[in-house]
Amino acid sequence: MSIEVQYRDRAKELLAKGEVKLVIGYGGGSTPNRRRPVFASSPEEVDRLVLDSLCIANLSGYLVTEGLLSDEKKVAVFLRPEGIRSINILAAENQLNADQVVILGFETAGSDIRPLEGGNVLDFSEFIVTLSENRVVSDSDPVIDKLENMSAQERFSFWQDEFSKCIKCYACRQACPMCYCRRCIVDCNQPQWINTSAHTLGNFEWNIIRAFHLAGRCVECGNCDRACPVNIPLRLVNRRMAVEALNSFDHFAGLSVTQEPVLASFKKDDTETFIL
Amino acid sequence: MSEKFEPKIVAFVCTYCTYAGADLAGTSRLKYAPNVRMVRLPCTGRISPMFILKALQKGADGILISGCHPGDCHFTHGNYHARRRWMVFRSLLDFIGIPTDRVKYSWISAAEGVKFAELINTITEEIRALGPFTQYHGLIEETQSQASL
Numbered sequence: 001m002s003i004e005v006q007y008r009d010r011a012k013e014l015l016a017k018g019e020v021k022l023v024i025g026y027g028g029g030s031t032p033n034r035r036r037p038v039f040a041s042s043p044e045e046v047d048r049l050v051l052d053s054l055c056i057a058n059l060s061g062y063l064v065t066e067g068l069l070s071d072e073k074k075v076a077v078f079l080r081p082e083g084i085r086s087i088n089i090l091a092a093e094n095q096l097n098a099d100q101v102v103i104l105g106f107e108t109a110g111s112d113i114r115p116l117e118g119g120n121v122l123d124f125s126e127f128i129v130t131l132s133e134n135r136v137v138s139d140s141d142p143v144i145d146k147l148e149n150m151s152a153q154e155r156f157s158f159w160q161d162e163f164s165k166c167i168k169c170y171a172c173r174q175a176c177p178m179c180y181c182r183r184c185i186v187d188c189n190q191p192q193w194i195n196t197s198a199h200t201l202g203n204f205e206w207n208i209i210r211a212f213h214l215a216g217r218c219v220e221c222g223n224c225d226r227a228c229p230v231n232i233p234l235r236l237v238n239r240r241m242a243v244e245a246l247n248s249f250d251h252f253a254g255l256s257v258t259q260e261p262v263l264a265s266f267k268k269d270d271t272e273t274f275i276l
Numbered sequence: 277m278s279e280k281f282e283p284k285i286v287a288f289v290c291t292y293c294t295y296a297g298a299d300l301a302g303t304s305r306l307k308y309a310p311n312v313r314m315v316r317l318p319c320t321g322r323i324s325p326m327f328i329l330k331a332l333q334k335g336a337d338g339i340l341i342s343g344c345h346p347g348d349c350h351f352t353h354g355n356y357h358a359r360r361r362w363m364v365f366r367s368l369l370d371f372i373g374i375p376t377d378r379v380k381y382s383w384i385s386a387a388e389g390v391k392f393a394e395l396i397n398t399i400t401e402e403i404r405a406l407g408p409f410t411q412y413h414g415l416i417e418e419t420q421s422q423a424s425l
Contacts, residue, residue, distance in 0.1 A: 156373025156411050157411075208368060215364045248367075268347075
């Protein structure tokens, strides 16, 4: 039985028994190689669900839609490993009750797809610990290494070229499961900290602040990178921040539902080398 | 005839330690470079990275952020939080290409008037040697030109 049929049956069962009120999954997109979110609230709608290696978006952001979980009913959602980590972070930041989320987990490698056993986020604890251990070993990225070897001036020019393309559509913010603030800093205008115009200066400020706000929270699902209409390599800067959180504070984002946010906690012996 | 370059440095300091240290430098009649503009804040924990970006946006060539030594915070742990934030923000600025030499961090207690005066002198000289932050100034100028329609 293919994983798609298997998960459709499971989703159908969950809805039919009334265990969940909604299933958030993937459906066919505008072209054969795209997938778009599908929201199924009755067993009949489940047949629209698709599950294959093209399902790469992190759907956890839909769970923090205002009012969705306030009736204390459960919602099932299709999640890749990054998505499961997002649930941990959202729960740790008190944005949702993880017990209300039924996870239909799967992971992909190339065109292969395989299911992940479990339903509640706690069922995946061991799996995430394994992820974090593997991450410590393989945290280098050729493009990041190339950038790190440049002079500051060259890096500035690189990002100047990239950020000058930004049109301030905020698609990155919209696509990001971690960007749930009701009022984003960029929408605050008294005082106006960040230039809202789409000139390079404002784009620098916006992208720096977004990366900073995601430091230690980003799970590198790549939603922002894919959403960007002008293809700014946002994953590079987010990845750099994740590496920083891991190296400096041994913090792997989304490890558990009780993990303290890295910038809202401290250790008395945090070691730095630059404070005079 | 070109004038000698005088760097603009903005200092964000906490009121309990570094500001008091600066005050001590003043009352001790210590002379230090006049290039620094001090912004007094309740605690280093109040210093948002947004302030640093704003200072750069307004044309600063260098920035100093300073507060109480670890363990001395008036609010017991504001500077520990600040330290984490600086560590992350510093590496972010570095990755974006804003030279780390231009944003300095220090711990200066209320008793360290001499350290304050010396630090201001050294960073002023360092920033003077680096010259104006032309790359960022270029971005600022671009915002002032008329939009091409």
